[in-house]
Amino acid sequence: MSKAKIVIFRNVCPRNCYNTCSLLSYVQEGKLLKVAGDPQNGYTQGKLCAKGYASTEFVYSPERLRFPLRQYPRGSGKWQRISWEEALTEIAEKILELNQLYGSNLAIAYNKCSGNIGLLHYAVEGMFNSLGAHTKPRGNPCLAAGQDAFIYDFGKALNPDPEKMADSKLIILWGVNPAYTAIQQIKFINKARQKGAKMVVIDPIFTVTAAKADLYIQIRPGTDGLLALLLAKILVEEGNYDQSFVLKHTWGFEPFLNYLRSNNLQDFLSQVSHVTGVRPEAIWELASLLADSKPCSLWVGFGLQRNTNGGQNIRAINALMALTGNICLPGGGAYYLNSNLDYFPQNLLNHQGPGGSHKQSRQVDLNNFASDLLNLKDPPVRLLWIANRNPLSQDQNLNKWRSLLSKLDLIVTVDLYMTKTAAMSDLVLPAASHFEEDDLNLSYWHHWLTLNQKALPPFFEAKSDLQIARELTAKLNKLSPGFSNFPFELTAEDWLAKEFTPQVLKLYGLQNWEELKDGPRKLLQADPPWAGRTFLTPSGKFEFYSAHAKKNNLPAIAKFKWPQTSSYPLRLLSPQYLLSIHSQSGWLSWFEHDNLGIVKMHPADAAKRGLLDGNQVKIFNAYGSIVRKIQITASVPPGVVVAYQGGEDPLNTLIVNAFTDMGANQNGTNNIAFYDVYVECAKGR
């Protein structure tokens, strides 16, 4: 054993994940020996998930990209190693050529998402802003509808401190499976349960979390709002709601009440039971729990709003929580996500182009990206830069993507692995892992802030997004002085320091940002967000009736919107899996990735189609087909099949033009209704 000193660095897992775990990396002579959870993070408490513990594999996997690569012809698999110098020169020359041709940079576009949610990864946006007008995406693919629902109701999506869930008497997990996606939350839930709290899970899928619940209620996807409205009606009719809270702190209760009263209870009950699939006994049981147990925490998952009526469904659930007064009670509240990122200046994201000129950029819908780009003329987009994303697996309209890619002059992808998207690119640039770069990470769920230190030298020739932005800028400006105004001389540490405004320092109780080198810090002001009973809505109250929503051509109250129907009989859900996040981590050889190959189906649906467990099936609709092995299980309801994201044969092939009802208010465009997808299955391939 070598005796060289082991140095411990602080890192943080940058995955698009509720947990955002703080970790410690043990490094000897520039090599990552192992990782551990950082016990100083009071939320993650020294634990990691299996993917987090597999960090050495993530960093040193033989599959990881080492050098810049050029592929010719595109998609041929004929790769040639090139130098960074060659790669950057080729890209810079193309940018300048297009600029000359069109007199602007509008022919240049990028596509970026949540591959690494560290703040310095906004270097991608910063780099493009610095070119002046270009073609940029806007929108959020996965959680915008729910965010808008919270904005209409509360004025903002603000989580209570999830550590305070430990003080709840009733915890309702609605369409969320923390046993897979938020394992760090389980201990706070268990703490509440040890003190006698009840845990209820409402989910179409009988998940691991559901198996642990005191009460599990299976529901048909997309019908959640109807159940919430019925519960609200029961509480109102029985007088079991917080009348004084509703009177003083809410707005538009009358119209909501009138809507609830437009049906007779018995009729409504049987209608709801029929549509949702939830038996009346279960509904009564849940209603009485809601009436009797306070404070109640209700956590609504992202999957629930990936529906054409997703935002409306969340508004109905919010209304139920407001009715019971739980939204303002310590130990209670409506959980979705926090907005701590808003406290930060996000200097890279908001970097201004020359004379603020990037404001004249063409904005395209991130969720309709390929179609929108194909429609652009004068000039058409000819160069596409893709970073932190694998759209050929994770976006919708994949056929459009294929035709878009065939039309572009140059496709550059920055990634750690040869993803489906990288494999269709001309140039692939190797990205640094989070251990090889400085960064700053906060969670969209808990309240901790962690510094990510550069712990390792780059893996072969990998570079961070920031480093790439700096070097490409230098190259551009060398070839054409003053072309970009990206401050390429600023280091990662400079950018980090700039994030710590006096307000940010105060919010986290820091004297200076370097204190984060001693450990993660928690937002000091982590009170329940609406404890003061003032909301950020136009009325200053919780809004059952939202004029803001109405102005945006949405129902003013949480009326149930019927899910869309289809001639394809099975609804396809594609939730997160335990060992991967979207299409990430499928490479980790520590685990088998059986999930990628299966589709789960209810026994009755399998019998109808003559399918046996283990049969290879084709899952198809009008847009395409994928192949999976069938797993017959009563954990999914009849009429629903479940498959997982990522892999070689991505299920997004089946998702076309699926948009949610909300999202545009905050994010510019509605998000993707990933779960409003209908298919049929048949034996064979």
Place this chain on the structure above:
Amino acid sequence: MLMLKQLGFLFNADLCIGCRSCEAACINENKTPAGVRWRRVTPTSENSFLSISCNHCDSPECFRICPQKAFSKQRDGIVMIDNGLCDGCMKCLPVCPFEAPQFDLRQRKASKCIFCHERLKQNLLPACIEACPTEALQMIDLNKEIPEGSVRTIPGFPDILLTKPSIRFYPSQAGKRYFIQD
């Protein structure tokens, strides 16, 4: 042999969410090669799990069968395996009811969980236990006390009669469930 301690595991099936942090933390700590899993999380039915490693048995069959005397039982109850003595005969593999000895095809040697005894010396918990986010997996000394209400075995756990494994359980409890009736 006079045993000062009998270190072992307490596994609460009701708390275990099958997250496999314990399994991955073991590989992270012990650098076991591909295919060698000292700890494994397996489903016992859909949505309930077992996390199993070597159970540092009271009557270790591995110890009895090994011609090279590569196994030994320490005074703290830990069953050790001496890699240097193992000659790769694979006799220990089938006799262990828990598939604890794992064969490394490249080294042609058996290895297994050694209760992170080096960590214990530094007052650290075994890596798997430290990693468990739900405290489903805990360390106990069976010579000191048997955790109240714990049981010897749960459905899905292999036969305990032969080797007397040093593990106790809390079984899982199902709540009320309403499934959609077709």
